[in-house]
Amino acid sequence: MNGPGERFVRLDGRALHVRAEGSGPVCVLSAGLGMAWFDWEPVVPLLAPHRTVVRFDRPGYGLSAPGRAAPTAAGEADRIARLLTALGLPGRCTVVGHSLAGFHAEAFARLYPDRTAGLVLVDASAEPCPRPRPAPAARDLAARAAAATAGALALPYLLGPPGRRLVAALSTVGRTAPAPAALVRRSYRPTRALRAALRENAGYLDVAAELAALRTHAPLPAVPVTVLAADRGRGTRAAARWLTRQRELADLLGAAFRVAAPAGHLVMYDRPDLVARAVLDGS
Template sequence: MTGQPGTTQRFFRIDGSPVHVRREGQGPVCVLSGGLGCSWFDWDLVVGLLAPHRTVVRFDRPGYGLSAPARPAPSAAGEAERIRLLLDALGLTEPCTLVGHSIAGFHVEAFARLHPGRAAGLLLLDASTEPAPHPRPAPALRDLAARTAAAAAGALAVPYLCGPLGRRLVARASTVRREDLAPAELVRRCYRPRRALRAALRENSRYLDVAAELAELRERAPLPEIPVTVMAADAGRGTRRSARWLDRQRELAELLGARYRTVAPAGHLAMADRPDAVARAVLELP
């Protein structure tokens, strides 16, 4: 499944690059944004449950899915602005619920702080969290290194030969079901080009910078008075690492004054393991 009846697929030019966006369903608007390396189809199971009740907007950040690479380096403010421009292009200007998975949790929180009148609620799904982040030195040099590494890998056909397999292995490691439900044809189409590797390397190289940017934003731009849910994935393994992760998720909820809940059993790709719980949490928000 890659879309619901009445699905609209569009490409909008944002910062000079075509961005793939899909709109489906009816009702209040809900925006879904996936983590590092995710594509639009990672939300398919959740969208199937939401579309009868929500107008669902999901998109591919630059380089992922069907979106072209972007020139600017990733930033929290840049991704928040991308969401705003996509909603404007779709003519959806009313306040909306935003779901940010993993690193996209930074992006949707930044959106709510920078555009408080446009956010009706937040769901941070196993979201990235850094208690005291500091930006790393030489951001431009690191971004250049990421782009150069992706170009070298592309010249050697590494993404073409290994991209789909790498996607499969990461997805299997990130779900308790140990499988990737994404259609093989779409995985090949989206992960063979070097743009996905380039995007992942760039986002990873800027991760702490974006976390530090959001920490600074929290100091000067208050979160609007909207309901926020922090939902942590619990695979049920009971390891020290998983316990630390759940502790950090609770701390994030406390920091934001959010409701905290766990979804179990679920890996990091909780939308694949427990789409029912994710959809239910979205529908509890405005």
């Protein structure tokens, strides 16, 4: 244990960092590409009095060890299921996916319907007609090689924390994401975080296409589903297109559609109240 409710669970021989706190029905929070467990910190105090809140770092992110296999929707759904079992939480849960992790959360709901109490997608990735790209193994190898080269040049050590702070600032209305500096350094100086991000990015359309195929034969369970979309309130064409895409995702899933405004992509920092409300109302 490194803190209250904090531990490492071994899955596939690798240490996965996880935090579990609070009491009541279980909800699982999974952050987007390049993000870590502490990005949910503003939401947890609003949920923990009512829910058992589980946060974890996918392989390579935060404090988790690097993964072996390239990321897939089914693999990430299975990871969530096995993590809950390892924590002694075998029942139903509300699964919450932010950005890219929306693919993983939806895949969990479709592949593990008997373990799903609700689904919340927070400014989730949405691809209307995704097609897998050729040579996935070669692309994954290239991503790992690029990360290794960057690591040999000490680029993650030098640029990882400031790069993380810049991305977070650009993804919030307040231009800040107040993660503790020590945690940011510990999580983003190692090459493993860059490698994880490059691998997830390289396989992004493959995972989107995998989920699209899954939708054709694995229906969602009859549980509450919410799509929560971020809107900075600028009224730009790009913002309108994004909200349209999010509404289309909600229609596709038969989900309730809500808008978090004003909020950047890291909705959990700008509007933690609306993220918590979506979870509590939908479970």
